[in-house]
Amino acid sequence: MRRLPTLTLLAVAGALTLSACTNAAEAGTDDDTTTAAGTTAEPSYDITAIEKVDEIAALLPADFDGTLSxxxxxxxAPAxxxxxxxxxxxxxxxVDLAKALGRVLGAEVEVNHAEFSSIIPAIGTQYDAGIASFSINPERIEQVDMIAYLSAGSTFSVKAGNPEGLDPADLCGTTMGVQTGTVQDETVxxxxxxxxAAGKEPIEILRYGSQADVTTNVVGGKIDVMYADSPVGQYAAVQTGGQVEQxxxxxxxxxxxxAVAKDDPxxxxALQAAMQHLMDEGIWADVLDAWGVTGALETAELNPTV
Structure with missing residues (x-):
């Protein structure tokens, strides 16, 4: 759910890898990494069984050079x-999605790292498309065409088994952890x-510079609830080996x-048809399932009203 650029945690040497949607990383700030017991290897989806669909590949521009940039x-993480x-x-x-689209189109795929804010202006010149958790909004649709593929929001997460018996509809009086600079940090x-205002106990809010620290403290019992982007919270369950649950x-x-250039119909x-094919075949839902994430859309709608 990237409204603006996002902080990250990198998976290095078994570190707990998580991140959150922020309004604080306009300049591309890097996160710290934190190691936690019980982490698992990062997942992935095997795209090798996906076959080229000739009628979809035929939609590509006549001058397409064979590499989808x-x-x-x-x-x-985990996107x-x-x-x-x-x-x-x-x-x-x-990244798995980009490779899967390439398989359907019979194209090589080149994933290029860039500053988040620089990607959309470079689509159509430097890149064929942008796949970077772009939230769809009217401002972006004015600049590029957008093919819907995922629905993401916010979630609460607790220690596995919900030992405190918490009700998501009433978290008053709990200790809640958020990553600083995130959308959740703004709303908590x-x-x-x-x-x-309802005459109940306030939430005790603990803010951390790293999402991994938030997750680690849920597992350790220092905080009752973690509040984060839905893919981040769901991925925490994978990375902690099931010690955290939504x-x-x-x-x-x-x-x-x-995101695709408006002057490249x-x-x-081609990308819209390839995305719809992955949805229809259940492949896109399977990709997300491999990462422990929900939210796969069923229709690759172009420029939906939001």
Whole structure:
């Protein structure tokens, strides 16, 4: 759920890898990494069984050079980050998606890391498309075409088994952890104020510079609840080996989209058809499932109203 550029945590030497949607990383700030017991190896989806669909590939521009160049900001686990054994390999479900689209189109895929704010202006010149957890909004649709593929929002997470028996509809009096600079950091004070206005105990808010620290303190029992982007919270369950679980449903969900140049309708049509094919075949849902994330859309709608 990238409204603006995002902080990241990189998976290096077994570190707990998580990130959050922020308003604080306009300049591309890097996160710290934190190691936690019980982490698991980063997942991935095997794209090798995906076959080229000739009628979709035929939609590509006549001058397409055979390589799909994707602009991405590899600073938002689990969607896109530097991972792999060397900590330098483009990794994440958006990266898996880019490769899957390439398979359908019979194209090579090149994922290019760039500053988040620089990607959209470079689409159509430097990149064929941008896949970087772009939230769809009217301002972006004025600049590029956007193909909807994912719905993401916010979630609460607790220690596995919900030992405190917490109700997501009433978290007054709990200790809640958020990463500084995130959307959740901006909204959590309002949640606490609502509690006070209802005559209940306020939420005790603990802010951390790293999302990994938030997750670690849920596991350790220092905080009762973690409040984060839905992919981040869901991925925490994967990375902690099931020591964290989602509490309640995703809230404030909004669509994300693949960005394509407005003056390249053939590329847009090819990517939209390829995305719809992955949806229809259940492949896109399987990609997200490999990462422990929900929110796969069923229709690759072009420029949806939001």
């Amino acid at each position: 994707i602009g991405d900001n590899l600073q938002y 896109e980050f530097f991972g792999g054994p060397d900590g330098q390999t483009p990794t994440g479900y958006d 004070d309002g949640l606490s104020e609502d509690c006070v 509490l309640g449903d995703v809230t404030d969900a909004a669509p994300q989209g693949i 053939e590329m847009t049509a």
